[in-house]
Amino acid sequence: MSDTIIKLSRNTESAPQSSVSTQTVAFSHYNNISAQLPVDPKTGALVAGDIKDQAKQCLTNIKAIVESTNHAMDDVIKINIFLKDIADIDAVNAVYTTFFQDYLPTRTTLAVAALPLADALVQMDALISNGVGTAPQEPCDLVKVANNTENAPISAISTQTVAFSHYNNLSAQLPIDPKTGKLVAGGVQEQAQQCLKNIKAVLEGIDVPFDDIVKVNIFVKNLADIAAVNEVYTTFFPDSAIARTVAYVPARSVVVACALPMDALVQIDAVISHGDGTPPQAVEDRHGIVIRANNADNAPKSVLSTQTVAFSHYNHISAQLPIDAKTGTVVAGDVAAQAKQCLNNIKAIIESINHVMDDIVKVNIQLKNIADVDAVNDVYKTFFNSDLPANTTIGVAAIALDALVQIDAVMSNAEGTPPDA
Template sequence: MAGGIIKVSRNTENAPKSELSSQTVAFSHYNNFSAQLPVDPKTGEIVVGDVKEQAKQCLTNIKAIVESIDHVMDDVVKINVFLKDIADMEAVDEVYASFFQNLIPTRTVVQVAALPMSDARVQMDALISNGEGTAPQEPCPLVKLTRNTENAPKDALASHTVAFSHYNNISAQLPVDPKTGAIVEGGVKEQTAQCLKNMKAILESIDVPFDDIVKINLYLSDLANVDAVNEVYSTFFPDSAIARTVAYVPARSIIAADALPMGALVQIDASVSHGDGTPPQEVEDRHNIVIRANNTDAAPRNPLHTQTVAFSHYNHIAAQLPIDVASNAIVAGGAKEQAEQCLKNIKAIVESVDHVMDDIVKINIHLKDVADIEAINEVYTSFFQGDLPARTVVGVSQIEMDALVQIDAVVSNGEGTLPQVK
């Protein structure tokens, strides 16, 4: 259960509404936003114009939601940008820069196979700081810490890391050598190693160990490279003697990208625990608040990820494929049956840590065919009794095991992790 802290789901008339998601779901010190398409809330249709106009509308919708909950755009800590064509990135950046002029959020940019509305060329979702917390927490003037290091590639439109309260959010790292500014030589193994080296450099620059990562997102231009990527990945996790003792690995999602910035084969972003908090929270020993990793036999296991990793007031759930635990194979049927199995697996994980599905604050759905969303929606709502979570849906060209759908989630964790008190 979520404990005494309340999950707050909110919507505004000034941004497009959906019966299948809340525009923003706040829990403790973060607001989780649903993906915003370039839809004019007055007409319910895609705005007229080029990708610049569409990007502007996505960000205008995000801004409307932000302002509806008495926040400002400088409170944004992370933005995900999903493009139909990576060549549009420069045009989108021109608009993007006008919305973030002071505290630049972390960012991930990826070209996907499809978006929920066929005429959309861009979609964005966001994570927002929430210093006031949610009841019964007392409002607290927490500081957002935006930091960069010379030891990782810099981007004028993305901070390396933005910390707020007990999480660091790390921008997607491309396989770029920070000394040359170019993609490293070699294939996907060398590129994966460079992405992880860049991430490690960022964490070391803020005095955070690599094993404080709770969730990793791997974006691959070709899922045929998964085995090669995993070969390198497994040399970085576990990273410390303590982590090796308990065989700790973060939760993880693998997402197929139709293209990545700079023509990269791989990029990686992460959510990282931040035990010392941000001022004026009391500085704590970051090992004092415990990362709680959990696996259950009621859902598919994977040696390279933990099913759910909790830290402070959030649980991060690894991407779930439509695998039946008994057979260890993809369930029979189409997208509807597969989505149901993904959600059953998530439910099993959620219940294994004494939570319920209504504790979920954000859902990410990746589809082989975005047209399957209607069939998926038929089963989706049956898993939730209260307000629906924030949600992002994208079409991808590939999913592991040739599945039609995969789903990951973020779950509220009101009881916190030790030594916090329930």
């Protein structure tokens, strides 16, 4: 592993600080921002008021972090919004759009079972473009490229896909027929198929093949529906002869939401490799930079996902359940034991590609019971020796295998992937 590119972890006093995360972790051409709760950094308390006041505080905190790194809100590529009540979405949108001047980022919105702070109605995290790079990269005027196609649903509050440097991030696609603007008829299979068709249309709109996807996030309303979703999912991957030859499937996380916009049963978002880069990076052959997928024997394997998929200077790690790779079953014990197993699985995956846990830039934790957050954090902190990654923690309605916790991660990849090494 090369250490020529340096991870940059930063906190500002203008936003709430945490003992279990760093506010923003930059690596190469992206900044990863921890989930922001509606906390006033001056008082350390939840702001008074309704959902609009809370949404404004979350965004004010994100803005403070972004500006502390000499960036602006229009540098935001992706925002994830976690609501306690999906009915609050219109009120949040009214505040949200006031924070962006020139364009709207990609976005994923869902209702969750619980948030880490009692009485919080919303939290948000973000991904920021970082044209300056991190040392020893030289600053460059990379262009952010936002795109919508009429062949997928167009939204007044988000852009379908935003590319920066060697990645595209897609907004969550609901099962909406773009011709009618309404949910497709049918059950969860029809809805999952429409979500994936919309993703494919977005990618075709930027001349990117489906197998350039490196990470997929599936949000379902009912965990029992995941088997039906998977039946549809496997008809979309692999999508090319090359991918079929190596049986390539992206990294993947499944999150059970309490509710989704439009009362949908499923929504799906994705992270896409972008070999062309964005100007003024030279246009390369699409496969000039190679997607590098890897599975380790000492972590659980799945036919539906790859444990880690690297592209250019990032690795995306599939959600890890507390499964012992030797037995294929959930480990015995309480949430602390389960959290330790999830993190041991991530560690095994990372070490199999000659990286270390401190190369992680962002961690996402889903808990079945938000009251377990302190017990999980006690375990979590023992896995890192230097600055903690950015972090988002939510309570979810259910987790596969009746687990108490699952964890996924994004990792820096200083050596790049060929021929970018």
